[in-house]
Amino acid sequence: MIGLIGKKLGMTRTFQEDGRSIPVTVIQAGPCVITQVKDEANEGYSSVQMGFGAKKPKNTPMPMQGHFRKAGTDPLRSVAEFRVDEGHEYKLGDTVNVSLLAEITMVDVTGTTKGRGFSGSIKRHGQHRGPDGHGSKNVRASGSIGMHTFPGRVLPGKAMPGQYGNKQETKRNLTVVAVDQEKNLILVKGSVPGHRNGIVYIRPSR
Amino acid sequence: MNIVEQMRAEGLRDDLPDFNIGDTINVAVRIVEGGKSRIQNFIGAVIARQGTGHEASITVRKISGGIAVERIFPVESPNVDSITVKKRGRIRRAKLYYLRGRTGRKARIREARR
Numbered sequence: 001m002i003g004l005i006g007k008k009l010g011m012t013r014t015f016q017e018d019g020r021s022i023p024v025t026v027i028q029a030g031p032c033v034i035t036q037v038k039d040e041a042n043e044g045y046s047s048v049q050m051g052f053g054a055k056k057p058k059n060t061p062m063p064m065q066g067h068f069r070k071a072g073t074d075p076l077r078s079v080a081e082f083r084v085d086e087g088h089e090y091k092l093g094d095t096v097n098v099s100l101l102a103e104i105t106m107v108d109v110t111g112t113t114k115g116r117g118f119s120g121s122i123k124r125h126g127q128h129r130g131p132d133g134h135g136s137k138n139v140r141a142s143g144s145i146g147m148h149t150f151p152g153r154v155l156p157g158k159a160m161p162g163q164y165g166n167k168q169e170t171k172r173n174l175t176v177v178a179v180d181q182e183k184n185l186i187l188v189k190g191s192v193p194g195h196r197n198g199i200v201y202i203r204p205s206r
Numbered sequence: 207m208n209i210v211e212q213m214r215a216e217g218l219r220d221d222l223p224d225f226n227i228g229d230t231i232n233v234a235v236r237i238v239e240g241g242k243s244r245i246q247n248f249i250g251a252v253i254a255r256q257g258t259g260h261e262a263s264i265t266v267r268k269i270s271g272g273i274a275v276e277r278i279f280p281v282e283s284p285n286v287d288s289i290t291v292k293k294r295g296r297i298r299r300a301k302l303y304y305l306r307g308r309t310g311r312k313a314r315i316r317e318a319r320r
Binding site: 009010011012013014015016017018019021026028183185 | 213
């Protein structure tokens with residue numbers, strides 16, 4: 001089944017009857033317009049491409065404008081493709097909205113995590129600090145990164161400082177708390193990757 | 207107003223009285239013990255209030271048997287059965303954390319003149 005493109009709006013909480021509080025992320029999911037349908041015959045695989053969010057024509061390259069015109073829609077900001085089995089009923093120009101997920105209990109949400117720039121290994125990998133006092137000079141330094149003559153090299157994948165965040169990540173099996181079909185909102189339990197107003201992709205969990 | 211702020215403000219309970227920091231209130235809390243639920247009263251001074259809408263919570267402080275007890279209540283929780291105001295306090299700040307270091311006469315909150 002295909003997913004939806006959405007926008008993370010923020011977090012709040014809901015209360016259950018028994019008094020439990022559930023932290024929820026509010027996502028505006030859709031409406032998305034199907035901008036292309038790919039099939040085995042033409043592209044060699046079957047998928048549905050859709051767009052979400054308005055964009056001004058003057059900021060859209062001409063080839064993209066033509067692409068959107070084919071689907072009979074105004075230019076859209078985000079475009080994404082979802083793999084789907086052959087024999088589905090989605091057509092070019094169709095609009096899909098959050099009702100797609102109305103019956104779903106668990107979803108996977110993909111987004112781009114908050115960028116933290118070039119970060120040290122404490123923030124990035126949760127390594128421990130060195131001592132503050134006694135003449136210590138490795139307060140937040142990495143420490144040893146390996147052994148000795150054997151193996152004589154740094155092991156691949158060694159945790160070191162570097163770019164942290166601003167990377168695509170998927171949170172799997174998030175419980176769907178509520179779906180508001182009128183406002184095209186979906187509430188999932190817990191957090192999702194990215195900052196507010198960030199673009200996320202919502203797929204039913206396997 | 208964005209949608210999340212709207213959701214925070216929507217469907218809030220209206221059965222609670224207006225109360226402020228420094229007021230002495232009685233919070234009736236629903237407690238479930240072994241399948242049975244009962245109401246427990248917690249009487250103390252509101253020393254802090256944080257959050258808005260569904261996320262609002264209050265910190266209530268009382269002295270119980272010589273030991274200070276603070277409890278944080280999510281105001282909108284269904285477990286908060288009711289709140290009644292016992293005394294209005296006259297205070298000059300929003301968070302009364304200074305009470306924590308004080309005992310006896312110094313830890314009093316003056317009553318508001320109406």
